[in-house]
Amino acid sequence: MKRLLLISSLLLLLGACHNNSEQTTSTTTPTVDYNTVQIPDFNADSAFRFVEQQLDFGNRYPSKPEIKGHKDCATFIHRTMQRWCDTVITQHFTATLWNGEKVDGHNIIASLAPQREQRILLAAHWDSRRWADHDLDTNNWRKPLPGANDGASGVAVLMEMARIMAAMPPDVGVDFIFFDCEDQGIPEWANRYEDNTWCLGSQYWARSPHRMFYTANYGILFDMVGTFQPRYTKEEVSMGFAAGLMNKMWDAATAIGYGNIFVNELTSAILDDHLYINQILHIPTIDVVQNSHNYSFYPHWHTLNDNLDAVDKETLRIVANVTLKTIYADFPPKH
Numbered sequence: 001m002k003r004l005l006l007i008s009s010l011l012l013l014l015g016a017c018h019n020n021s022e023q024t025t026s027t028t029t030p031t032v033d034y035n036t037v038q039i040p041d042f043n044a045d046s047a048f049r050f051v052e053q054q055l056d057f058g059n060r061y062p063s064k065p066e067i068k069g070h071k072d073c074a075t076f077i078h079r080t081m082q083r084w085c086d087t088v089i090t091q092h093f094t095a096t097l098w099n100g101e102k103v104d105g106h107n108i109i110a111s112l113a114p115q116r117e118q119r120i121l122l123a124a125h126w127d128s129r130r131w132a133d134h135d136l137d138t139n140n141w142r143k144p145l146p147g148a149n150d151g152a153s154g155v156a157v158l159m160e161m162a163r164i165m166a167a168m169p170p171d172v173g174v175d176f177i178f179f180d181c182e183d184q185g186i187p188e189w190a191n192r193y194e195d196n197t198w199c200l201g202s203q204y205w206a207r208s209p210h211r212m213f214y215t216a217n218y219g220i221l222f223d224m225v226g227t228f229q230p231r232y233t234k235e236e237v238s239m240g241f242a243a244g245l246m247n248k249m250w251d252a253a254t255a256i257g258y259g260n261i262f263v264n265e266l267t268s269a270i271l272d273d274h275l276y277i278n279q280i281l282h283i284p285t286i287d288v289v290q291n292s293h294n295y296s297f298y299p300h301w302h303t304l305n306d307n308l309d310a311v312d313k314e315t316l317r318i319v320a321n322v323t324l325k326t327i328y329a330d331f332p333p334k335h
Contacts, residue, residue, distance in 0.1 A: 032329045034255040039324040040164035047320070048313040050080075050156035051148060051226065054126070055308055059144045060151070061130040062095065062103040062181050070127070074106040077126060077178055080159060081110035084166035085176070093204045098186035098197035107201050108178040109210045112166060116173035120327060121219035121283060122161065123273060124154025125182030125201065133187040134302035141189050146307040149290070149298065151183060153226030153311055157320050165324075172331040175216065179205065179273050195271055202273035206280035218245045219285030220326075221274040225319045226311035227298045230261050232319075233291045236269035242284035249286065252329065253322040261318060267291055288319060 053076065054060065058069040074090065081088045091107040108126070128147025132140045158176045165174060185198035196203070219242075225232075238246050253262030274285040292298045300306040 034252045034325045037325050037329045039328045040168040042317050042320040044313040044317040047156045047160040047316040050159045051152045054152040060128040062105050064103050066104050077108050084162045085110040087111045087114045089210050095181045095200040105180040107205050110176045113173040119173040119216040121175050121216040123177040124158050124222045125179040126155045127180050129183040131187040132304050140304050148307050148311050149224050149226045154222035157222050170331040171334050199273045202276045206276045216283050219283050221287045224290040226315050227290050228312040230315045232262050232288050233265045233267040235287050238286035241278040242286045246286045249326045252325045
């Protein structure tokens with residue numbers, strides 16, 4: 001099952017490289033009063049509109065020759081981020097899919113204060129999946145899905161955060177990275193599995209970052225952050241590489257009233273873009289990813305029902321505000 005459990009060697013690696021104290025959940029009272037931390041006003045309607053605009057392009061999966069929806073959405077993200085960010089770079093690359101097909105990929109990197117040495121990284125994937133291999137109707141398994149929650153929701157959160165953070169910048173450089181080719185991993189009907197067929201854009205960027213010797217204080221990845229019943233847990237890869245950051249963000253969530261959504265529970269490792277950022281660039285990065293009870297992530301995951309009706313604008317706001325509280329507590333604006 002895509003991204004649910006990593007191979008045992010990865011778990012052994014985490015155990016070998018990080019001691020038990022780094023893997024525990026937070027049990028202490030935060031030293032920061034997160035309720036008093038000033039953050040810019042996240043507009044949930046604006047974020048939801050960004051979800052709509054992405055879906056308006058239709059299919060957004062990478063291919064060669066490139067389909068119109070994929071190419072047009074890349075242009076949309078690049079041009080929209082230029083409105084608020086100091087620099088925007090589109091990193092073009094060629095990726096080889098699980099079936100040997102070579103496709104055109106586009107990672108988009110938009111930066112606030114690119115000259116600053118101290119940086120944080122905020123990321124999401126923007127491609128939509130080509131195969132609805134979890135749809136209840138087997139006739140849909142080879143059809144592309146809308147990718148409203150799985151893809152567009154994380155992108156929308158990043159775009160709206162860029163808009164408001166540009167007007168009230170924290171005291172740190174910020175890089176918003178939109179990864180391509182994340183969701184094109186081997187489908188279940190192929191009857192085989194390979195970890196590295198997923199997250200091709202982040203694998204490429206981690207090995208060839210947009211700036212030589214790039215690093216950041218920490219990173220936060222957003223994946224499937226728009227459901228009507230949001231639930232985010234302390235995922236094992238995140239805790240293995242960046243327990244301090246994850247505990248801090250979950251503490252912030254509890255402090256402002258969202259402890260029932262950012263749940264203090266350690267859950268199994270997930271294969272997502274954060275793995276390669278951690279492993280290759282050694283930037284401590286966590287994954288904010290939906291973890292519904294009794295489902296693979298959420299009911300509409302990798303089905304044709306992952307459409308606009310599956311996205312709740314209030315959830316987008318909650319995720320953004322918890323993130324902003326965490327960032328602005330660490331790097332309050334200079335007055």
